[in-house]
């Protein structure tokens with residue numbers, strides 16, 4: 001239960017303050033419910049003794065009303081308790097979910113590379129829901145069932161202290177096996193949550209790559225993997241059922257022994273006249289009714305364990321701190337140069353950049369070329385600070401990137417990659433992504449991106465694009481992406497293989513667009529086609545994370561063996 005304290009202290013209490021009135025109402029509901037339940041057990045005595053044994057007519061017309069009233073009280077109490085507990089729980093998890101999402105969004109790419117998206121989804125959806133369960137169901141249940149058990153216990157003891165003594169020794173005997181079962185369930189639940197996240201991950205993976213799967217006719221293959229995970233999940237779930245469903249029958253059997261003993265002893269007392277029939281049945285009724293809350297309370301244990309496991313995973317995320325932060329939070333003015341000074345980058349143990357130095361000025365275009373894996377993307381990822389260099393410095397007009405306010409830095413840089421995120425909204429909203437829509441500016445950016453023609457044909461900037469941009473060709477998507485990149489009027493423009501997946505005609509259109517928009521900006525282009533590379537001011541040739549040479553194309557053709565080799569390969573590819 002120490003873990004439960006941590007959950008309460010870290011997740012529940014900090015959010016709880018605003019809910020005191022709701023909590024008091026819930027508590028009132030719980031009191032009504034437990035009072036009603038105990039009263040209904042107590043009423044068995046007057047009903048039997050006064051009406052059935054003494055045949056008291058006056059009470060015959062009174063007690064039935066009392067019974068209806070008591071049950072009404074019980075029902076109303078239950079409803080009030082459930083409603084207000086649910087309100088508190090739902091609202092608290094809304095806040096936790098918000099905080100979790102905000103936290104996740106603030107974290108570095110490294111975090112997202114480490115965890116599969118399905119797992120992250122599962123944390124935000126399933127794990128948070130387990131916390132809700134603690135707040136709206138488990139805690140109120142614990143209190144309400146505890147109160148009810150206390151009330152019923154008073155009735156039991158009041159009706160016959162002697163019988164209670166026997167009945168109550170048997171009860172603890174039912175608790176021990178339950179504890180053992182509870183421990184086992186915790187282990188299984190941990191694994192079951194892992195398996196759920198396996199399945200969610202697989203589904204996300206499959207649905208986001210469905211084209212590739214179909215193109216490879218790999219449906220069967222994917223199905224086989226899924227079926228295996230699904231079967232494992234089934235086995236584990238059945239293990240949960242086997243273990244958890246054991247507790248009910250076990251308790252009932254042990255309970256029945258208790259009841260048998262009580263009937264023998266109580267029956268004797270009734271026969272001998274030392275106890276009234278009413279007292280005995282009221283006692284029995286209360287004892288039977290006691291079974292439900294006790295069973296509930298003991299089963300809460302396993303559920304609480306489940307929720308604790310979930311909240312541990314939530315804490316894990318909440319405790320992560322972004323490492324990419326701004327040191328001095330400097331604003332960003334007009335910049336003139338971007339410089340890499342002996343920059344090294346490692347991904348874990350893997351060396352991606354080994355001492356890269358270069359400088360690009362405003363109005364210049366730098367192309368990065370080199371074999372795949374040479375470190376081109378790593379260079380541009382450092383500029384937007386997806387990662388920070390392991391060694392060396394990157395500066396804008398002499399100021400380290402890490403000193404600038406991160407948002408200011410990122411809004412001054414636009415990057416267009418092979419992957420374009422088109423969402424289900426109008427062309428205008430897609431271009432203005434995350435910013436206020438200024439239609440004049442949208443049209444202007446589309447024009448600069450060489451995209452006005454097809455947008456006009458589609459019906460203008462108010463045309464709604466579908467989620468995956470399937471009503472656009474690859475080249476059109478790229479041009480929307482370029483328009484989006486321009487919308488923020490960036491000082492640095494980056495194209496990372498933006499045209500690699502396109503045919504040469506679409507590529508030409510984009511190359512023209514790049515040409516038009518790179519004036520007065522620092523532009524970095526990673527491309528595979530010689531025609532794109534040729535129109536830049538400088539080309540840096542990368543190999544194994546190092547710049548082997550840098551200069552104009554004419555210079556490189558003359559002096560750089562590596563460039564001639566690359567250019568030869570690219571030319572052959574283009575012909576083919």
Ligand SMILES: Nc1ncnc2c1ncn2[C@@H]1O[C@H](COP(=O)(O)OP(=O)(O)O)[C@@H](O)[C@H]1O
Nearest residue numbers: 113347350352371372373374375376377378379
């Ligand atoms: N997120 C990452 N984690 C680990 N290694 C990476 C990551 N991104 C790139 N790498 C590795 O770093 C090297 C440089 O990659 P990259 O910069 O993407 O090259 P390029 O863009 O020139 O193809 C490659 O060996 C690649 O496998």
Ligand SMILES: [Mg+2]
Nearest residue numbers: 376377378497
């Ligand atoms: Mg790359």
